[in-house]
Amino acid sequence: MAGHSPDINVPQLPHLKAIVITASWHPEICDALVAGALRGFKAAGINNPTVRTVAGSFELPLAAQLAFDEGFDVAVIVGLVLRGQTPHFDYVCQGVTQGVMDVSLSRSKPIGFGVLMCDDLDQATARAGLPGSKEDKGYDSALAALSVINKG
Numbered sequence: 001m002a003g004h005s006p007d008i009n010v011p012q013l014p015h016l017k018a019i020v021i022t023a024s025w026h027p028e029i030c031d032a033l034v035a036g037a038l039r040g041f042k043a044a045g046i047n048n049p050t051v052r053t054v055a056g057s058f059e060l061p062l063a064a065q066l067a068f069d070e071g072f073d074v075a076v077i078v079g080l081v082l083r084g085q086t087p088h089f090d091y092v093c094q095g096v097t098q099g100v101m102d103v104s105l106s107r108s109k110p111i112g113f114g115v116l117m118c119d120d121l122d123q124a125t126a127r128a129g130l131p132g133s134k135e136d137k138g139y140d141s142a143l144a145a146l147s148v149i150n151k152g
Contacts, residue, residue, distance in 0.1 A: 008143040011150035014045035016073040020142075021064060023057045023079030029121075029128045033078035033114050036129040036138025040076075040112075044146050057081050057115050058092055061099025068107045074149060076112035076141045083119045093117045110148040112141030 020037045022030045034051060041049045050072070054063045057079035064075045077100060083089045096115055104111045114137050118124045129136030 008140075008147050010040075010043045010143060011146055012045045013146060013149060014047070016044075016046055016146075016149065017071060018046045018049035018074050018076075019064075019067045019072045020049060020051045020076045020078065020138075021060055021067065022051065022053050022077075023055070023060060023115075024053050025056055026080040026082070026121075026124070029080045029116065029124045029130075030078055032128040032130045032133075033080075033116070033138035033141075036136040036140075037076040037078060037112065037114060037142040038138075039136075040139045040142025040146070044142075056092075057096050058099075060096060060115065061103050064100065064111050065103045065107065068103070068109050072109075074110055074112070074145050076114055076138070076145060078114035078116075078138055078141070080116045080118065080124050082121070082124070083117075089117075110145040112143075112145035114138050114141035 018041050022034050060077040081092050116124050127135045127137045
């Protein structure tokens with residue numbers, strides 16, 4: 001691990017319309033990330049956030065943009081991209097990262113980035129918020145996005 005997550009105060013923002021968008025690949029990991037993001041929203045008093053599933057991580061930026069066009073205030077995206085033996089990993093990771101940043105900046109709305117980009121499933125499991133995981137990137141991503149709104 002590169003370190004541990006910083007302590008982020010949980011703001012109370014029950015008025016927000018929130019969405020968690022997940023990729024359909026690696027459901028055991030993505031379901032745990034979604035659960036973590038939902039816990040983060042619940043801790044902030046946000047009841048009944050929407051959950052949507054898209055085909056893969058590459059589709060997450062557009063799904064977030066469409067959600068903001070529908071009136072959502074905050075989004076968390078989750079997925080898992082595993083390194084393979086071709087450059088595909090690099091292209092997908094770069095595309096997702098740049099796409100999410102572009103959407104967030106163009107809409108002036110925060111997107112919690114919970115897409116894991118790992119060499120193997122062990123690394124993903126350690127970050128997914130599963131029993132025995134060292135981190136919960138779904139939860140952390142929700143709090144990171146909410147902290148931007150709270151300071152804005």
